[in-house]
Amino acid sequence: MLDQTRQAATDWAAALTPADIQTPAFVYNADAVNARITALKAALGTDVIISFKASNQLDLLLRLEPDNYDGIEIASRGELHMIAGKTGPNVFINTPALNDPLVRAGISAGATFIVDTPEHLDMIARLKGKREINPVTLRLSNKIIAKICPDAPTLRDDQFGMDLDQARAAIEKARGLGLKINGLHLYAGPHTFRKAARFVVAAMTHAVREIEDALGHDLEVLNLGGGLEENWPELGHDFDSYRALLTELPGRCRLIHEFGRAIFADCGVFAVRVQQVKTVMGQPYAICDGGMAQAFLLAQTENMMRRYRVPRVLNRDVAPLPDGASTIICGSTCSRDDVIGKVAGAVEAGDVLIFDNCGAYTRTYSMNNFLQLGGADTYVV
Ligand SMILES: Cc1ncc(COP(=O)(O)O)c(C=O)c1O
Incomplete structure (x- = not known):
């Protein structure tokens, strides 16, 4: 099946003719994107959401089969405006630079917030008024991977997410503010699937136990981020073993990957x-x-x-x-x-x-x- 997907992803470009294109131009193929998402869902056995920043254009998005992908992750108010017709909890807002206008727009779109710091919860609570807020997801820092799995390969350091102590502080804060937490998010970084995917799952498994203890209830959503390489069909990843590994995570949880390059490249x-x-x-x-x-x-x-x-x-x-x-x-x-x-x-x-x-x-x-x-x-x- 992956071979056919590869075929679908490249044939269309060979069929272009010079007269078709007013240059300079980007040309995208919606069927190829659909085929990519289908193949990713089969390979990983999880929900796949689109990381919109990789290819944020409405004309392409609207030509995708809406039931083929399980949500969309946006990182700015501009991106939320671009997908204005799409609302509801499967629109995920994920940025460390959350601000009041984006929170307002996100609440009115009925979106789900993936919060980067405990303070993001204050903003949401301050701006929610009488409206219902979807349970939020806590974004964990990729630094927890090395802490939990000392044999994990070195990952490039980044500024995103919380360590486990901050996540516990976020839980306390959410309790005081009346906000619900039902998910965790952990993204190792671009191009990390080959070297780090199994450590992401191990760190997530550990984090779920710690966070559920602090919450006093079960989590429902685990988002394992992106990071699958653009040429993944050629890399010979052992997806059977990866799917088996994912069964270590609680079966009651919705598992999500949010891909950019693995879908669109x-x-x-x-x-x-x-x-x-x-x-x-x-x-x-x-x-x-x-x-x-x-x-x-x-x-x-x-x-x-x-x-x-x-x-x-x-x-x-x-x-x-x-x-x-x-x-x-x-x-x-x-x-x-x-x-x-x-x-x-x-x-x-x-x-x-x-x-x-x-x-x-x-x-x-x-x-x-x-x-x-x-x-x-x-x-x-
Ligand atoms: C939060 C988040 N999720 C997913 C992605 C997509 O990553 P990739 O293109 O490696 O799949 C990114 C990319 O920057 C991201 O910041």
Whole structure:
């Protein structure tokens, strides 16, 4: 089944034609996203919610089969506005930067809060008025994983969530404020599934016991975060063993994973058109109508060692260059870091270059309007 999913996720991009696309553009395929979610649910055996920040656009969301995913996690008021038609407890609000306007909007959307600090509970209680608040989930820090499992691999430290003492303080606070707690959330961080998934489950199992003791009642929802790699179908994860591991968590609990890149990465491509090709001291450069201004992650400005992406030239085989030279693919800004790829051969003005695997974060984690160049168009096919 995973092979078929892989097929579904890539075939559609091969079928694009240059005339289809006004560049620069992101092109997403809703069927591929649906297939990805179905495959993830089968592999993990849990609910899967969409981490909207990876690909936060309504036109794609609205074309997904609504019963295929189990909720959506948003991290700002802007994202909550984008999904305005979607309300109810399966809209999860999860950000350390919770503020009054987001709390107000979240309450009126009937959303569920995943609180990052005990103080978030004060905000919710202060703003709730006479309205019912869904039971909240406590976000635990990924630091508890090393504390509970000393043999866990080192995880990149982050600022999110609470340690167990803070979580107990949150329980006390919730009691005083009349708010209910029914869930825990623990996310190890991006790209951590291979090395840390079993330690996340072990730490969660331990945390459930501690938190239920403090609460004096059972938990109902356990959210194990995201962190599955974008190319997970190729990585040969042993999902049977992972599902067996999950049975260590209380069977009465709803188990959730909230994925970004594992859902969207290869369901979207970035397309640019070559405007001009020039050769300086023998080195060919293709200057394109888009680049880091629309797809910042392709520029790899932060990396000491450049690992150039290799785009496909749409509907054309490229001719080799003398001495096996490559064409360096550049974006449209005046930054020398606006180098987004390399093609082993000659490209021509008018060629459309397709960068695969740009469906997650590439658009959303991009700068806003450097040189007033404008954003990319988006297409959902
Ligand atoms: C709270 C939370 N959940 C889930 C995700 C999605 O992570 P991934 O794309 O690794 O699945 C993120 C990403 O930043 C996140 O912050």
